[in-house]
Amino acid sequence: xxxxxxxxxxxxxxxxxxxxxxxxxxxxxxxxxxxxxxxxxxxxxxxxxxxxxxxxxxxxxxxxxxxxxxxxxxxxxxxxxxxxxxxxxxxxxxxxxxxxxxxxxxxxxxxxxxxxxxxxxxxxxxxxxxxxxxxxxxxxxxxxxxxxxxxxxxxxxxxxxxxxxxxxxxxxxxxxxxxxxxxxxxxxxxxxxxxxxxxxxxxxxxxxxxxxxxxxxxxxxxxxxxxxxxxxxxxxxxxxxxxxxxxxxxxxxxxxxxxxxxxxxxxxxxxxxxxxxxxxxxxxxxxxxxxxxxxxxxxxxxxxxxxxxxxxxxxxxxxxxxxxxxxxxxxxxxxxxxxxxxxxxxxxxxxxxxxxxxxxxxxxxxxxxxxxxxxxxxxxxxxxxxxxxxxxxxxxxxxxxxxxxxxxxxxxxxxxxxxxxxxxxxxxxxxxxxxxxxxxx
Amino acid sequence: xxxxxxxxxxxxxxxxxxxxxxxxxxxxxxxxxxxxxxxxxxxxxxxxxxxxxxxxxxxxxxxxxxxxxxxxxxxxxxxxxxxxxxxxxxxxxxxxxxxxxxxxxxxxxxxxxxxxxxxxxxxxxxxxxxxxxxxxxxxxxxxxxxxxxxxxxxxxxxxxxxxxxxxxxxxxxxxxxxxxxxxxxxxxxxxxxxxxxxxxxxxxxx
Numbered sequence: 273x274x275x276x277x278x279x280x281x282x283x284x285x286x287x288x289x290x291x292x293x294x295x296x297x298x299x300x301x302x303x304x305x306x307x308x309x310x311x312x313x314x315x316x317x318x319x320x321x322x323x324x325x326x327x328x329x330x331x332x333x334x335x336x337x338x339x340x341x342x343x344x345x346x347x348x349x350x351x352x353x354x355x356x357x358x359x360x361x362x363x364x365x366x367x368x369x370x371x372x373x374x375x376x377x378x379x380x381x382x383x384x385x386x387x388x389x390x391x392x393x394x395x396x397x398x399x400x401x402x403x404x405x406x407x408x409x410x411x412x413x414x415x416x417x418x419x420x421x422x423x424x425x426x427x428x429x430x431x432x433x434x435x436x437x438x439x440x441x442x443x444x445x446x447x448x449x450x451x452x453x454x455x456x457x458x459x460x461x462x463x464x465x466x467x468x469x470x471x472x473x474x475x476x477x478x479x480x481x482x483x484x485x486x487x488x489x490x491x492x493x494x495x496x497x498x499x500x501x502x503x504x505x506x507x508x509x510x511x512x513x514x515x516x517x518x519x520x521x522x523x524x525x526x527x528x529x530x531x532x533x534x535x536x537x538x539x540x541x542x543x544x545x546x547x548x549x550x551x552x553x554x555x556x557x558x559x560x561x562x563x564x565x566x567x568x569x570x571x572x573x574x575x576x577x578x579x580x581x582x583x584x585x586x587x588x589x590x591x592x593x594x595x596x597x598x599x600x601x602x603x604x605x606x607x608x609x610x611x612x613x614x615x616x617x618x619x620x621x622x623x624x625x626x627x628x629x630x631x632x633x634x635x636x637x638x639x640x641x642x643x644x645x646x647x648x649x650x651x652x653x654x655x656x657x658x659x660x661x662x663x664x665x666x667x668x669x670x671x672x673x674x675x676x677x678x679x680x681x682x683x684x685x686x687x688x689x690x691x692x693x694x695x696x697x698x699x700x701x702x703x704x705x706x707x708x709x710x711x712x713x
Numbered sequence: 714x715x716x717x718x719x720x721x722x723x724x725x726x727x728x729x730x731x732x733x734x735x736x737x738x739x740x741x742x743x744x745x746x747x748x749x750x751x752x753x754x755x756x757x758x759x760x761x762x763x764x765x766x767x768x769x770x771x772x773x774x775x776x777x778x779x780x781x782x783x784x785x786x787x788x789x790x791x792x793x794x795x796x797x798x799x800x801x802x803x804x805x806x807x808x809x810x811x812x813x814x815x816x817x818x819x820x821x822x823x824x825x826x827x828x829x830x831x832x833x834x835x836x837x838x839x840x841x842x843x844x845x846x847x848x849x850x851x852x853x854x855x856x857x858x859x860x861x862x863x864x865x866x867x868x869x870x871x872x873x874x875x876x877x878x879x880x881x882x883x884x885x886x887x888x889x890x891x892x893x894x895x896x897x898x899x900x901x902x903x904x905x906x907x908x909x910x911x912x913x914x915x916x917x918x919x
Binding site: 454455457458464468475477480485604608612617 | 718720749753766769770772795798799800843875914916917
């Protein structure tokens with residue numbers, strides 16, 4: 273019996289020694305898990321930052337966290353805590369905003385969201401547009417915006433809204449656009465439309481074989497010009513400079529039959545077919561260009577894409593040429609649109625020409641004004657919340673796994689101690705009881 | 714290879730007065746344009762009613778006459794819209810008389826339809842758009858012979874839109890000065906229609 277007493281005493285002392293060793297080994301850095309969900313997270317983050325023992329952090333959210341929460345969790349992660357997160361509705365959404373090279377401002381917004389989702393884009397003043405996502409991304413052109421622009425995505429099941437937001441970057445105004453053409457109404461009203469839209473317009477308008485009206489004489493290069501509009505074969509004389517300009521990143525618009533001109537043919541998006549007479553007698557606000565005649569773009573060059581079709585023919589096409597872009601417009605005599613019935617015809621004509629030029633115009637990114645980010649900007653600029661969170665914290669775990677294995681709020685403590693202490697107590701009690709039974713004190 | 718739509722010299726037909734008082738001017742000016750420039754120009758002019766929507770097909774319109782002018786409401790509306798869209802209206806007083814019926818009424822009608830007429834400075838690009846006229850508008854034989862109001866008018870007038878001349882108004886009677894058959898230019902030491910080139914080039918490039 274004395275052997276059993278010694279064994280119990282030794283086991284109890286051994287367990288005590290093991291516990292002491294474990295405590296001393298980990299010291300004050302004893303592993304401790306912390307967990308919190310959405311409503312309690314703000315308070316928990318502050319507490320965890322002051323808690324040196326918070327080694328394992330579990331965060332349960334409805335959606336991907338915002339920039340501030342994400343940055344805080346990332347800081348905790350970089351400081352040594354293991355951060356694990358889950359979100360019930362972690363839908364990947366991305367918003368990108370590309371300023372248009374248009375003096376009137378505006379931007380192209382691309383929103384990537386799950387297929388079938390409805391996207392509502394708004395700035396800080398009003399809603400800008402809404403659309404259904406049918407492909408990998410949805411593109412929409414928007415007018416000048418105010419403040420941050422957000423995309424609110426409602427999934428097909430209708431009960432989830434995810435927000436991505438971005439702050440438009442300040443873009444420099446585009447450089448001049450050079451219009452080259454013979455003296456005529458088309459050159460006059462293209463120049464006028466672009467000037468009225470706010471473009472700085474240079475012009476070379478031919479009056480005789482040796483006489484030209486010039487407006488702003490600068491070299492045709494990307495240091496001075498953002499786009500060239502060639503209205504007819506008057507541009508042949510500058511074909512070499514125009515080709516270099518496009519290959520360096522400049523934009524080129526070939527209007528009417530200009531693409532058939534041999535010196536410019538190599539730059540075109542396609543050949544030039546037989547002229548198609550206007551399909552409508554009068555301009556209408558919904559399909560105004562049906563009242564214009566056009567030279568079909570045919571055949572397309574291999575890397576060209578059709579931008580506008582009319583009655584099965586390509587009325588406008590575009591291609592890349594090294595760093596530059598070329599748009600080939602089949603339409604001629606577009607000035608008639610400006611004189612069409614309806615008060616909005618001049619504005620529509622202006623906007624269309626400006627959009628065509630803006631689609632190819634060169635804009636130096638180096639000239640973009642970069643301002644240091646402010647706290648407010650960092651808070652507002654969250655174009656891809658899900659992707660940013662994955663990049664910062666790793667992929668999320670399933671929400672179910674989170675709740676099954678971890679308490680919602682834990683004060684810490686090792687479960688080992690819960691059974692060790694009673695065992696030690698029982699071993700010592702057995703040893704004491706045995707000695708008393710044997711009559712020993 | 715140029716635009717398929719050539720320049721068309723259009724003469725305005727209006728309800729009142731004698732809009733067709735200078736029938737030889739269009740052909741003469743068309744000849745001048747073809748003679749001095751490579752601007753694609755239609756071989757014949759056309760007449761367009763001032764009240765017609767067809768006015769918008771011809772952004773350059775010539776208007777002349779001797780008699781009082783009273784524009785109808787439709788004509789006023791079309792003229793206002795025409796110049797707001799970028800059209801160019803060239804009005805010439807065939808009387809060469811600032812006290813004449815045409816001048817008094819046409820200037821008032823233009824004011825109502827388009828806005829006030831202001832003096833066009835003789836340094837205007839109009840006078841250097843093609844040929845150079847250092848002294849402003851060239852004089853006409855009607856002025857030098859003392860016909861009409863017996864004055865040499867030193868300036869033309871205009872209704873301005875965004876810094877450009879939208880309506881050009883002349884008291885100099887170019888309608889008489891240019892009213893002859895184009896083949897008779899060969900009898901002149903200096904072609905007196907050269908200023909018409911400036912007007913049309915200005916209209917096409919400004």
